[in-house]
Amino acid sequence: MIEPRLLQNFNGNRALVVTDRASAMDTLVTALERLGVAVAAGNIVGSVGDIDLTTLSAERDVIFIDGDMGDGAALPLTPVGQLPPAPVIGVIGVTAPSRLKALMRAGATSFLRKPIHASAVYPALFVGVNEYRRHRHLEALLEDQERRRRGRRDVVKAIIRVMAVHGLDDDGAYDLLRRRCMAARQTMEEYCSALVREQDLVAEDTCSGPDVARQEGRAK
Amino acid sequence: MPPLDIDIGVLFSTTGSYGTVAQSMLNGARLAVEEVNRSELGLRITPSIHNPGGDLANYAVHAEALLRDGIRHVVGCYTSSARKEVIPLFEKHDGLLWYPSHYEGFESSNNVIYTGAAPNQHMLPLVEYLLQHHGRRAFCVGSNYIWAWENNRILRESVSSRGGAVLAERYFAVGETDFSQVVEAIIAARPSFVFLTLIGTSAYAFFRAFRAACRAAGIDQAREMPVASCSLSEPELEAIGGDAVDGHLSSSVYFTSIDSVENARFLRAYGIAFPEGPTASADAEASYNAVWLLARSIAAAGSDDPRMVKGRLVEQHCHAPQGDVWIDSETFHAFLTPRIGRSNHEARFDLVGEARAPVRPDPYLINNSGRFEAAPFPVLRLVS
Numbered sequence: 007m008i009e010p011r012l013l014q015n016f017n018g019n020r021a022l023v024v025t026d027r028a029s030a031m032d033t034l035v036t037a038l039e040r041l042g043v044a045v046a047a048g049n050i051v052g053s054v055g056d057i058d059l060t061t062l063s064a065e066r067d068v069i070f071i072d073g074d075m076g077d078g079a080a081l082p083l084t085p086v087g088q089l090p091p092a093p094v095i096g097v098i099g100v101t102a103p104s105r106l107k108a109l110m111r112a113g114a115t116s117f118l119r120k121p122i123h124a125s126a127v128y129p130a131l132f133v134g135v136n137e138y139r140r141h142r143h144l145e146a147l148l149e150d151q152e153r154r155r156r157g158r159r160d161v162v163k164a165i166i167r168v169m170a171v172h173g174l175d176d177d178g179a180y181d182l183l184r185r186r187c188m189a190a191r192q193t194m195e196e197y198c199s200a201l202v203r204e205q206d207l208v209a210e211d212t213c214s215g216p217d218v219a220r221q222e223g224r225a226k
Numbered sequence: 227m228p229p230l231d232i233d234i235g236v237l238f239s240t241t242g243s244y245g246t247v248a249q250s251m252l253n254g255a256r257l258a259v260e261e262v263n264r265s266e267l268g269l270r271i272t273p274s275i276h277n278p279g280g281d282l283a284n285y286a287v288h289a290e291a292l293l294r295d296g297i298r299h300v301v302g303c304y305t306s307s308a309r310k311e312v313i314p315l316f317e318k319h320d321g322l323l324w325y326p327s328h329y330e331g332f333e334s335s336n337n338v339i340y341t342g343a344a345p346n347q348h349m350l351p352l353v354e355y356l357l358q359h360h361g362r363r364a365f366c367v368g369s370n371y372i373w374a375w376e377n378n379r380i381l382r383e384s385v386s387s388r389g390g391a392v393l394a395e396r397y398f399a400v401g402e403t404d405f406s407q408v409v410e411a412i413i414a415a416r417p418s419f420v421f422l423t424l425i426g427t428s429a430y431a432f433f434r435a436f437r438a439a440c441r442a443a444g445i446d447q448a449r450e451m452p453v454a455s456c457s458l459s460e461p462e463l464e465a466i467g468g469d470a471v472d473g474h475l476s477s478s479v480y481f482t483s484i485d486s487v488e489n490a491r492f493l494r495a496y497g498i499a500f501p502e503g504p505t506a507s508a509d510a511e512a513s514y515n516a517v518w519l520l521a522r523s524i525a526a527a528g529s530d531d532p533r534m535v536k537g538r539l540v541e542q543h544c545h546a547p548q549g550d551v552w553i554d555s556e557t558f559h560a561f562l563t564p565r566i567g568r569s570n571h572e573a574r575f576d577l578v579g580e581a582r583a584p585v586r587p588d589p590y591l592i593n594n595s596g597r598f599e600a601a602p603f604p605v606l607r608l609v610s
Contacts, residue, residue, distance in 0.1 A: 017592035033336070040334055040556050042592040123317065125335050128590065 010139045016131055017042030018066070022057055023050045025072035025097070030120065034070065034097075037127035043068070054112070055079030059091060064142070067092040068135060070118070073109045074099040081112060087145030089113055093138035095130050097122070115141065157195025164198035167205065229270040232530050234259075234520070235292035236273045237302025237312075242280015243401040244426035246461045246504050248304050251326060253500045254510030255301050258517030260499065267525040271517075278308070285311045293319040298530050301326060301516050304509065305425070306372045313338060322532045324520055326512035328456060328478070330376035331589040337532075339539065340559040341516040341551075342509065343479045346588040348456045349377055351564040352477035353384040355579055356454055361418025362390025365451075367408055367432065368423030370397040377423050377456060380591075387596070393417050398424065403431035409439045412451065419475075422455045429458070430466045437470035448473020459507035463573035474569045479562040480508040480548040481575040492547040505573075515546045515560070519553065550584055559587030 021043050023031050028050050035045045051057060054077050057069070069081070073096050081090040096109030099120040109117070116134030118126055161183075168179035187197035236255050238248040252275065259271050274292060278284035285303070289312040292300055300316075301324040303309040309325055316323045316337040323335075328343035356364075364385050368374025374397060382392045393415045396408045409432075412420060424432050433453065440447035447453075458476040482493060482505065492514070496506045519542055524530050526538035540555040549563045561584040567575025588594050 013597055015590070015592055015595050015597045017597070037334070041590055123335075125313070125333060128332065128334075 010136075010143050012136050013139065014132065015042075016068075016135070019043045019068055019135075020066050021045045021049065021068050021070060022092075023070045023072075024052070024054050024057070024075070024077065025050065025070075026052050026075050027072070030072075031070075031097075031122070033122045033124055034118070034127060037122075037124040038131075040124075041128060041131065043131070053077050053079050054081055057081070062091045064092050064138075068131065069094045070097055071095070071109060071112055071114065072097045072099070073105045074120075083113060084145060086148055087141055089138070089141055089145060093135045095134040113138075154193065154195050157193075157199055160199040160202045161194055163202045167202070227268065229268050230524070230528070232269055232271050232299075232521075232524055233295075233297050234271055234273055234517075235289075235297045235300035235302065236275045237278065237285070237288055237292070237300050238275075238304065239278050239280040239308070241277060242426075243428065244280060244304055246465050247426070247459060247507060247509055250459070250461045250504045250507045250510040251304060251513040253496065253504070254326075254506065254513035255517050257496055257499050258514045258521070261495070262517065262521040265521075267521055269521055269525055271521060276302075282307055282311055286315060289315045289323075293321050298322065298532055299324060299520055299524075299535070301513060301520070303327065306330060309338070310372075320532060322535065324516040326516040327509050328512075330373055330380075331591065332376065334557050334559075334589055336558075338558070339516070339519070339536075339553065340557075340587070340589070341519065341553075342512040342560075343456075343562055343564070344557075344559050344587040344589045345377070345380060346591060346594045347479055347562050347564045347585050348477040349380050350384070350591075350594055351566060351579070351581070352454055352456055352475070353381055355475070355477070355566050356419050356421075357385065357388055357390065360452060360454075362388060363416075363418040364390065364392045364421050365412050365415055365417035365419075366392060366395040366421045366423070367405075367412075368395070368397055369400045369402075369425045369428055371400065373425065373457075374423035378421070380595075381421055383595070398428060400425065400428065402428050405432045405435045406439075408432075409436050412436065413439060413443055413445065417451060420451055420453045422453050423457070425457060427465075429455070429462065433466045433474065434468065434470045458569070459509065460574060461504035461507050463569050463575075464503075464505060467573075471573050472569050472571045475578075476567050476569065476575060477564065478508040478567065478575075479564060480511040481565060481567045481577060482506055483567070483574055483577060484548060484565075486547070486549065488545050488549075489547040511547050515544055515551050518544055518546075519551075552584075554587050557587055557589055559589050561586055 021038050025031055038045050069092050071094055083090055090113035094112050094114045096114035096117045098117050115137035116130045118130045164183055165176055165179045168182055187194045190197055238252045239245060240249045240252055259273050262269055262271055276288040278288050285308045293315055298321045303325055304327050306329050313335050323338045325338050326341045328348050331345040362385060366378045378395050385392055437447055452473060452475055454475040456477045458474055460482050463471050493506060522542045523535045523539040527534035539553050544551045552561050563584050564581045565577055566579035568578050570576055
């Protein structure tokens with residue numbers, strides 16, 4: 007899985023600003039426009055609940071959330087990495103733990119201090135967006151590892167069956183399966199799961215033994 | 227109607243390792259002040275000139291003193307380190323720093339007016355020229371601070387995206403003058419060009435050492451391994467001196483060799499005012515332009531209130547020595563005309579490339595770079 011490249015040019019991105027005091031965000035809006043990040047008037051909203059989630063894009067959008075708001079609504083977070091649907095940058099006024107915790111729970115990956123200084127916006131954007139991308143990558147890695155972990159049971163089953171059919175030891179059976187999964191352009195876990203599933207079906211139908219050759223032909 | 231009296235600050239390190247360039251910047255600012263005071267703008271500007279002596283810690287002390295005295299506009303700073311040192315003070319006192327030097331970009335303070343070149347006006351044209359005319363293998367040597375780090379990043383990304391390579395990046399403390407080891411390394415590596423971001427006396431020492439070592443090795447350095455820079459100017463060529471002065475490439479928005487009525491008039495006035503030198507430079511011209519833009523904006527606003535001055539600044543057009551110059555209302559950086567020059571034996575630059583018109587500043591390179599950093603080396607993971 008390729009590690010994400012750092013995003014350094016935000017031209018063409020879209021910002022959504024969640025605040026109950028839009029006037030306090032003038033500097034932010036001006037600084038974002040200098041960076042090529044569009045902030046339409048309709049994208050400055052009074053609550054997270056006003057964001058249209060169906061149009062949100064993690065690649066294009068960045069959400070700035072004013073931490074001083076007592077917003078009852080929250081963005082949906084992914085189950086594994088607790089990530090929001092787009093990068094969130096927290097705007098900090100009150101620095102009490104409850105406010106900071108609320109922004110962290112919203113998935114903020116960087117912060118801007120009020121009053122906002124124009125020169126602080128690019129670094130916040132750079133860190134916030136790239137940190138979000140890194141978290142998303144790690145989340146995908148974790149999901150991939152979890153999927154593979156679950157598939158190891160089928161790998162063990164497949165090795166045992168190949169050992170029985172071909173009279174090989176466990177290393178030989180593993181090598182055979184490895185070559186075949188590479189030829190099929192599948193992961194070891196995917197190939198073995200399919201093999202075990204198919205052979206279970208065959209066993210159910212014919213009560214016969216495993217048929218590695220048939221699976222190999224199907225995968226090709 | 228009596229003229230409006232305005233006090234401004236002028237903050238240049240006319241002593242220290244980059245004192246030569248800073249002296250030419252001070253001269254440019256002083257020349258503009260004299261011309262403004264003689265003009266019909268209705269202003270009488272009194273400059274309060276401060277010299278931090280090249281010591282970073284002194285910049286804040288001098289800037290604070292000027293701002294506490296009620297001065298609201300300061301023309302000054304050469305290095306980015308110095309600018310970053312004083313910006314918080316200008317933000318605190320709501321003053322305006324008129325920064326008249328080329329720099330590496332990625333900044334846009336509401337309390338700074340940038341009249342020098344942004345990276346798309348000096349760095350990118352130079353990279354394009356080098357890749358087209360000299361090859362794709364770069365060797366980077368620079369002073370160890372943000373100017374060199376960031377310019378080398380831009381160069382590295384541009385060269386990598388074209389299939390080229392940066393053979394090495396070497397950094398030295400500001401003021402370092404012993405380059406024997408890196409010169410040996412360059413000659414051994416034989417790059418297509420050397421990209422130099424050393425400043426001041428370090429740069430002069432490098433030029434002399436590199437030329438001498440190449441000559442001893444029978445290498446035509448200017449032809450085989452030219453040195454390219456975004457900060458080399460005429461006063462520095464004079465400081466390099468001797469037979470190491472020719473054949474270097476510089477990317478700049480101003481060279482004294484520009485053939486125009488405005489430049490001829492500027493050089494004549496500069497020469498009369500400062501016969502002892504140093505010669506005019508791109509940064510001297512940017513300082514000169516900064517004072518004129520400041521004066522015109524104050525005259526238009528009828529006040530030196532920074533907000534009012536900024537409001538009127540974007541209406542000003544300056545027929546500067548380099549051509550038309552004006553300020554971009556979004557970034558408060560200047561529209562300037564990029565050029566490439568090659569130094570000659572007379573310590574001047576022959577123009578080898580020039581943009582057709584002033585180029586819009588793009589300090590964050592939002593219109594002149596890819597969205598992503600250049601592809602890093604692939605990270606391989608263990609698969610079995």
